[in-house]
Amino acid sequence: MTASIPSDLDTFFVANRARIEQELFEFLRIPSVSARSEHNADTARAAQWLAGAFGTAGLKAEIIPTPGHPVVLGEWRGAGPDRPTVLVYGHYDVQPAEPLDLWTSPAFEPTVRDGRIYARGSVDDKGQLYLHVKAIEAHLRVRGRLPVNIVVLAEGEEEVGSDNLGDFVRAHRDRLRCDAVVISDSSMFAPGQPSILSSLRGLTYLQLDVEGPSSDLHSGIYGGAVVNPATALARIIATFHDANGRVAVPGFYDTVRDWDPAIRARMRALPFDDAHFLAEVGAPALNGESGYTTLERVWARPTCEINGLLSGYTGEGAKTVLPSRAMAKVSCRLVPDQEPAAIERLMQAHVDRVTPPGVRARVTHLHGGRAWRADLTGPLYDAAAQALEAAFHRAPVIVGEGGSIPVVDDFAKALGAPILLMGFGLPGENAHAPDEWMSVENFELGMRAVATLWDLL
Numbered sequence: 114m115t116a117s118i119p120s121d122l123d124t125f126f127v128a129n130r131a132r133i134e135q136e137l138f139e140f141l142r143i144p145s146v147s148a149r150s151e152h153n154a155d156t157a158r159a160a161q162w163l164a165g166a167f168g169t170a171g172l173k174a175e176i177i178p179t180p181g182h183p184v185v186l187g188e189w190r191g192a193g194p195d196r197p198t199v200l201v202y203g204h205y206d207v208q209p210a211e212p213l214d215l216w217t218s219p220a221f222e223p224t225v226r227d228g229r230i231y232a233r234g235s236v237d238d239k240g241q242l243y244l245h246v247k248a249i250e251a252h253l254r255v256r257g258r259l260p261v262n263i264v265v266l267a268e269g270e271e272e273v274g275s276d277n278l279g280d281f282v283r284a285h286r287d288r289l290r291c292d293a294v295v296i297s298d299s300s301m302f303a304p305g306q307p308s309i310l311s312s313l314r315g316l317t318y319l320q321l322d323v324e325g326p327s328s329d330l331h332s333g334i335y336g337g338a339v340v341n342p343a344t345a346l347a348r349i350i351a352t353f354h355d356a357n358g359r360v361a362v363p364g365f366y367d368t369v370r371d372w373d374p375a376i377r378a379r380m381r382a383l384p385f386d387d388a389h390f391l392a393e394v395g396a397p398a399l400n401g402e403s404g405y406t407t408l409e410r411v412w413a414r415p416t417c418e419i420n421g422l423l424s425g426y427t428g429e430g431a432k433t434v435l436p437s438r439a440m441a442k443v444s445c446r447l448v449p450d451q452e453p454a455a456i457e458r459l460m461q462a463h464v465d466r467v468t469p470p471g472v473r474a475r476v477t478h479l480h481g482g483r484a485w486r487a488d489l490t491g492p493l494y495d496a497a498a499q500a501l502e503a504a505f506h507r508a509p510v511i512v513g514e515g516g517s518i519p520v521v522d523d524f525a526k527a528l529g530a531p532i533l534l535m536g537f538g539l540p541g542e543n544a545h546a547p548d549e550w551m552s553v554e555n556f557e558l559g560m561r562a563v564a565t566l567w568d569l570l
């Protein structure tokens with residue numbers, strides 16, 4: 114039997130559509146860029162704003178400080194102890210908006226074009242967090258109650274690695290105890306195709322500094338007699354992969370767990386088109402670890418990527434200089450059961466081994482988080498499938514994800530509850546890039562799916 118969206122809640126969403134959109138735009142106008150200290154006041158303001166929105170929705174709101182950006186909690190426990198308790202998680206921080214000149218409309222001035230809301234954070238994750246808040250509001254305004262107890266936990270450090278949230282979850286384990294965790298911070302497989310996520314990759318993020326002479330040198334007077342740190346860095350990072358696209362750091366794959374054959378078969382059956390993917394990324398060709406499909410490469414296999422490089426003269430024209438240092442930002446995406454700290458040690462040992470004489474190399478930890486894989490059985494997933502079908506008129510597919518949400522593994526370990534990731538982003542949504550957008554239709558249908566889910570639980 115297929116469920117349908119409760120008509121009383123649907124009427125609320127229709128009647129309040131303009132107000133809900135205006136409120137979301139207010140949220141999106143706050144540049145809560147967690148990575149930048151000059152935005153700390155904005156990030157704090159976003160937390161305040163969100164706490165106010167929790168109150169409007171009928172939740173008891175509290176802002177709880179952490180050593181970094183605060184956690185905002187919203188609670189409604191009126192359903193009683195014999196009803197399930199759900200923990201909804203999202204993040205109110207966003208990635209930096211640069212390069213600003215590549216945005217069609219300003220990053221923090223939300224603009225609707227062609228059924229899309231363009232703004233930094235529209236899909237990652239303010240829009241997706243906010244649709245949960247409004248789904249709760251619909252229940253509480255229309256019926257005066259929710260069929261489940263709800264705790265909403267919003268953090269302000271997801272985009273910088275959630276360094277303080279694991280401790281927060283463990284310290285507040287009793288308060289966060291729940292029967293299900295629900296998260297919307299990911300994307301659907303295709304437009305109109307609702308999706309339930311079965312995995313996230315983990316992350317080890319490092320900075321690699323190579324130091325040579327004590328200051329930049331004239332490349333004519335000294336070049337040829339001193340090891341060039343830029344060349345040394347290039348040689349080091351060139352050893353990270355072999356010719357088959359595998360990570361060539363010894364021990365890197367030792368703890369990689371194989372995929373459940375049933376999930377792997379379901380993923381192989383998804384209608385994925387390499388040519389379409391290639392057009393989306395706009396590169397001359399696709400390439401990666403040999404022996405795996407594109408989806409497996411991004412969802413199921415670990416990687417090592419250079420995220421940034423810095424050395425020497427990069428301004429206009431030519432400058433004959435031998436740089437004194439070179440730097441790379443390096444991140445490894447991990448799969449179960451790779452431990453971020455263990456991978457960091459392997460990377461460090463490898464760099465020590467391959468660093469050429471004449472320079473010093475230093476590896477610094479930036480952040481890390483474990484991968485996660487779901488067990489997609491049980492009533493939570495059945496209810497989610499029905500709720501998604503009610504809103505989108507299509508049964509959901511099971512997908513994987515190459516990105517990371519570091520706290521998910523902390524939730525799994527500390528709370529022991531099943532975790533449902535149902536995202537409402539879309540391919541090509543430009544998360545972390547200029548012109549990030551969220552589909553207005555997905556916002557509307559996502560809100561309805563979530564509101565329906567609470568009834569079905």
Ligand code: BES
Pocket residue numbers: 237238271272273274275298299300316480482514515516517518519
């Ligand atoms: N929403 C993403 C995670 C994600 C990305 C889910 C793509 C589904 C598809 C999240 O906000 C994010 O970007 N996480 C960072 C984590 C990192 C900074 C520790 C990521 O994956 O780079």
Ligand code: ZN
Pocket residue numbers: 208237272544545
């Ligand atoms: Zn993100």
